[in-house]
Amino acid sequence: MYNISYKRGFDPFLIILPLLIFGIGLLFLYSASRGMGEIKGINFMFRQVAWLAVSIVMLVVIINIDFRRILDWSYLFYVLIALALILILFIGGSRMGARRWLSFGWLTFQPSEFAKLAMILTLSYFLGNNRHSIRDIRTFLAALGITGLFCLLIFKEPDLGSAIALLPILFAILLCSETPMRFIIGTILAGLIASPLFWNFLKDYQKRRLLVFMNPNMDPLGAGYTVIQSKIAIGSGGLFGKGWTSGTQNQLNFLPERHTDFIFSVVGEEWGFAGSFLVILLFCLLIIRILSVASRSNDIYGRLIVSGVAAMISFQVIVNIAMAAGFMPVVGLPLPLISYGGSSLITTWLSLALVINVDMHRSVF
Amino acid sequence: MKIMIVFFFIALVICLFYIQCLQSYHYSELSKRNRIRLLPLIAPRGNIYDRNGKLLAGNRLAFDCAVIPQEFNVDDKGLSRLSGLLELSEADLKKKLKEDFVAPFIPLIIKKDIGKETAISISERSVDFPGLIIQTYPTRHYPNSNVAGHIAGYVGKISEEELDVLREYGYKPMDLVGRGGIEFYYDDYLKGESGGMQIEVDAKGRELRVLGIREPSKGRDITTTIDIELEAFIDSLLEEHNGAVVVMDAEDGEVIGLVSKPDFNPNIFVSSSGYRKVTDLLGRSDYPLVNRAISGTYPPGSVFKIVTASAALDSGSIKHDEQLDCKGSYALGYRTFSCWKKSGHKLQTMAEGIKNSCNVFFYKAGRKTGVDKIEHFAALYGFGSKSGIDLPYESEGIVPGRSWKKREKMEKWYEGDTVNYAIGQGYLLVTPIQIARMINALALEGQMISPFIVKKIGDIDVSGSHKSWLNISGGTFNVIKEGTRRAVEDDQGTAKHAGVPGIEIAGKTGTAQAGPAGTHAWFAGYSPAGRPKISLVVFLEYGGSGGDKPCKIAAKIFKKLKELDYL
Numbered sequence: 001m002y003n004i005s006y007k008r009g010f011d012p013f014l015i016i017l018p019l020l021i022f023g024i025g026l027l028f029l030y031s032a033s034r035g036m037g038e039i040k041g042i043n044f045m046f047r048q049v050a051w052l053a054v055s056i057v058m059l060v061v062i063i064n065i066d067f068r069r070i071l072d073w074s075y076l077f078y079v080l081i082a083l084a085l086i087l088i089l090f091i092g093g094s095r096m097g098a099r100r101w102l103s104f105g106w107l108t109f110q111p112s113e114f115a116k117l118a119m120i121l122t123l124s125y126f127l128g129n130n131r132h133s134i135r136d137i138r139t140f141l142a143a144l145g146i147t148g149l150f151c152l153l154i155f156k157e158p159d160l161g162s163a164i165a166l167l168p169i170l171f172a173i174l175l176c177s178e179t180p181m182r183f184i185i186g187t188i189l190a191g192l193i194a195s196p197l198f199w200n201f202l203k204d205y206q207k208r209r210l211l212v213f214m215n216p217n218m219d220p221l222g223a224g225y226t227v228i229q230s231k232i233a234i235g236s237g238g239l240f241g242k243g244w245t246s247g248t249q250n251q252l253n254f255l256p257e258r259h260t261d262f263i264f265s266v267v268g269e270e271w272g273f274a275g276s277f278l279v280i281l282l283f284c285l286l287i288i289r290i291l292s293v294a295s296r297s298n299d300i301y302g303r304l305i306v307s308g309v310a311a312m313i314s315f316q317v318i319v320n321i322a323m324a325a326g327f328m329p330v331v332g333l334p335l336p337l338i339s340y341g342g343s344s345l346i347t348t349w350l351s352l353a354l355v356i357n358v359d360m361h362r363s364v365f
Numbered sequence: 366m367k368i369m370i371v372f373f374f375i376a377l378v379i380c381l382f383y384i385q386c387l388q389s390y391h392y393s394e395l396s397k398r399n400r401i402r403l404l405p406l407i408a409p410r411g412n413i414y415d416r417n418g419k420l421l422a423g424n425r426l427a428f429d430c431a432v433i434p435q436e437f438n439v440d441d442k443g444l445s446r447l448s449g450l451l452e453l454s455e456a457d458l459k460k461k462l463k464e465d466f467v468a469p470f471i472p473l474i475i476k477k478d479i480g481k482e483t484a485i486s487i488s489e490r491s492v493d494f495p496g497l498i499i500q501t502y503p504t505r506h507y508p509n510s511n512v513a514g515h516i517a518g519y520v521g522k523i524s525e526e527e528l529d530v531l532r533e534y535g536y537k538p539m540d541l542v543g544r545g546g547i548e549f550y551y552d553d554y555l556k557g558e559s560g561g562m563q564i565e566v567d568a569k570g571r572e573l574r575v576l577g578i579r580e581p582s583k584g585r586d587i588t589t590t591i592d593i594e595l596e597a598f599i600d601s602l603l604e605e606h607n608g609a610v611v612v613m614d615a616e617d618g619e620v621i622g623l624v625s626k627p628d629f630n631p632n633i634f635v636s637s638s639g640y641r642k643v644t645d646l647l648g649r650s651d652y653p654l655v656n657r658a659i660s661g662t663y664p665p666g667s668v669f670k671i672v673t674a675s676a677a678l679d680s681g682s683i684k685h686d687e688q689l690d691c692k693g694s695y696a697l698g699y700r701t702f703s704c705w706k707k708s709g710h711k712l713q714t715m716a717e718g719i720k721n722s723c724n725v726f727f728y729k730a731g732r733k734t735g736v737d738k739i740e741h742f743a744a745l746y747g748f749g750s751k752s753g754i755d756l757p758y759e760s761e762g763i764v765p766g767r768s769w770k771k772r773e774k775m776e777k778w779y780e781g782d783t784v785n786y787a788i789g790q791g792y793l794l795v796t797p798i799q800i801a802r803m804i805n806a807l808a809l810e811g812q813m814i815s816p817f818i819v820k821k822i823g824d825i826d827v828s829g830s831h832k833s834w835l836n837i838s839g840g841t842f843n844v845i846k847e848g849t850r851r852a853v854e855d856d857q858g859t860a861k862h863a864g865v866p867g868i869e870i871a872g873k874t875g876t877a878q879a880g881p882a883g884t885h886a887w888f889a890g891y892s893p894a895g896r897p898k899i900s901l902v903v904f905l906e907y908g909g910s911g912g913d914k915p916c917k918i919a920a921k922i923f924k925k926l927k928e929l930d931y932l
Contacts, residue, residue: 235389
């Protein structure tokens with residue numbers, strides 16, 4: 001079902017830009033975890049570099065397999081992740097009332113991260129295969145169902161952020177597959193109309209977070225604390241910041257979750273607007289580079305994969321930064337390549353590997 | 366899709382520009398407030414001393430036992446040992462730990478003011494109680510407890526209303542302010558200037574380093590004219606009697622002794638267990654917090670005859686050798702006013718009338734003199750106005766007269782009122798300190814001296830009192846002084862129990878009708894009679910006859926004054 005392909009060179013910036021971003025992330029991971037290393041007994045930087053090494057090995061392996069062969073395995077991948085997500089509801093490691101981890105000895109991993117990848121592959125494969133019946137509502141509903149199952153399972157953990165993060169992937173791939181706009185717009189409208197009903201399914205802490213977003217001072221020491229402190233950190237950074245490892249909000253422990261979801265606050269505090277701008281600029285360049293892979297690829301599967309990856313990364317970057325700066329409610333989403341965490345890092349690198357793969361295996365007729 | 370994503374990134378940059386560049390000052394301030402704590406350093410108040418440098422009020426270190434909930438990790442066995450050390454039941458301890466919890470890093474006080482010994486023994490076992498801390502701070506201490514409590518006064522935490530008024534004068538929340546006595550009157554000098562420490566803290570409130578410090582400066586010490594030994598002695602003489610005693614240096618106005626009963630222990634206002642005692646104190650019907658010597662107003666009774674005599678003699682209404690007859694009672698219209706001696710005193714001169722404290726003599730003398738003159742002389746002797754002693758809440762008392770009665774009672778003045786007035790009854794109300802000033806003016810033959818109680822603030826001498834002369838002839842004083850001398854020295858003298866062999870004493874008693882509950886008893890005198898050094902007033906609330914207990918107490922005080930070298 002696929003054509004003969006040639007290995008070609010790929011855009012080197014697809015490696016250089018993520019490495020730059022990762023490097024900056026490492027600097028701030030060091031700054032953020034300076035005080036924690038002794039307490040938790042974990043050297044965050046060491047672990048993060050180890051995850052990078054694992055990621056790079058996986059990347060090298062993946063770019064040497066034609067992505068079309070990988071796609072053949074996508075349904076199996078989808079089923080495995082679905083099983084993991086079900087398993088997690090029963091035996092998952094819990095933290096702050098949420099079950100999000102599966103542990104294998106010292107190794108823990110977060111299936112919801114890999115679910116994004118599985119989604120990209122499965123949707124691309126499915127919609128690519130059905131590209132001739134793309135105007136059929138059943139194709140559209142099936143795509144919706146593929147996403148909906150994951151959304152539901154992840155939402156049950158509960159992990160609202162990761163569940164919502166699947167939606168932009170779906171919409172990007174739908175758009176790219178030339179699904180009729182009326183289906184997409186209809187779905188969005190239906191979602192908006194149903195959202196008040198959705199409120200009742202939220203956990204108390206999720207409702208509180210949304211309310212606190214409207215007014216953080218409602219609960220300044222509880223749910224609003226993180227947002228307030230994070231906003232103070234970013235705002236007090238000013239134009240050039242307080243200097244690396246000199247952020248008082250960071251170093252004096254006022255910022256919770258500052259090595260994971262709120263690491264951007266540390267960047268904003270210690271490097272100021274200049275640093276924030278630099279990070280956003282690098283991400284923006286990366287996304288542009290990724291999207292240009294899609295536009296020069298003449299393979300429908302490849303284009304779908306690449307647009308899914310672009311949507312996944314940009315959605316996480318935008319939501320994470322907007323949340324840290326207090327422009328969005330707090331949903332637990334990591335900042336790709338910067339936040340500490342193996343699952344997120346590997347997922348991001350694997351998705352980049354797919355993009356490189358698509359770039360390398362452009363098909364010819 | 367590319368356009369949409371780039372648009373979002375640009376929006377993000379604009380939002381960040383807004384908070385990081387345009388609002389950065391606001392957030393910088395918030396971040397400073399986060400990490401910098403101001404710890405007040407409480408300034409100790411100045412000490413209060415007696416005239417010989419003995420302490421009336423000072424400072425001691427108080428120790429509070431507190432825990433930092435975050436670090437406090439003690440099992441049940443540890444808790445029971447802790448409750449033993451603190452003498453606090455285990456249930457109470459657990460309740461406190463649960464109910465007083467504010468935040469994991471904010472110290473939670475489990476027992477206030479635990480005393481030095483307990484504090485030390487807990488500190489020695491600190492390894493067993495992680496997270497347990499002892500907080501120290503200076504607090505007020507009154508080593509003499511009840512003795513001189515009215516003079517020293519007491520302190521309390523500043524209230525919100527007080528703070529609103531006093532903030533401009535440098536008072537801060539949680540400051541101690543004087544509430545009575547010298548603590549109140551001289552609060553400006555006694556209170557020190559609080560210092561503070563700027564401390565950098567982390568999110569748990571742990572202190573990391575000191576950014577700046579301003580040392581507190583102690584308040585100024587105050588030296589009073591009081592003799593604490595005399596004070597304690599008088600206190601023991603009064604025993605269970607309610608009343609007041611004033612001992613004053615006749616020549617310069619220094620108040621050497623000032624006692625008011627019932628009294629209170631000023632320590633309870635700052636001790637942790639004192640709250641209930643304070644409530645009890647405030648609820649008592651005999652008002653122990655009122656300093657009767659300066660704030661209590663009473664009818665003076667016969668002590669006032671000195672004023673009537675001055676008015677009668679000086680106005681010429683009665684000649685010094687003129688004799689008036691006492692048959693035991695005096696009829697005015699259909700009313701009969703009796704003398705305390707039923708058989709009467711027969712014919713007497715003014716000096717004899719004073720010695721005998723004959724009522725009939727003074728009824729007649731008073732009517733001859735008239736109410737206006739008595740009122741005028743009462744005011745001259747300082748009644749109806751404050752003595753000016755440097756203590757708070759002094760009363761003025763009441764000096765009645767024709768216009769006073771018209772104004773206050775809407776009635777005209779009757780001759781019967783004059784008759785009562787002449788022997789110090791009726792509407793007249795005076796304070797013991799006013800009586801002391803009057804008897805002192807008699808002793809000095811017309812020199813009015815206002816009493817004072819503080820002689821030094823820090824090293825600065827603030828002694829010295831307002832002195833003035835009464836426009837009364839020397840002859841008048843001679844006659845009255847003769848009468849007061851004989852009242853003590855004669856076998857028949859009404860104040861004979863005040864006499865002490867070897868000490869020249871002159872004085873006048875008073876027994877004032879005070880409703881159905883009985884009579885107030887007075888003695889006012891001075892010594893030595895010839896060249897007075899000391900004036901003394903003893904007042905007993907419902908103390909019976911002035912010639913009895915007050916005189917006996919006065920005699921003991923004069924004896925003690927001799928011992929202490931004041932006479």
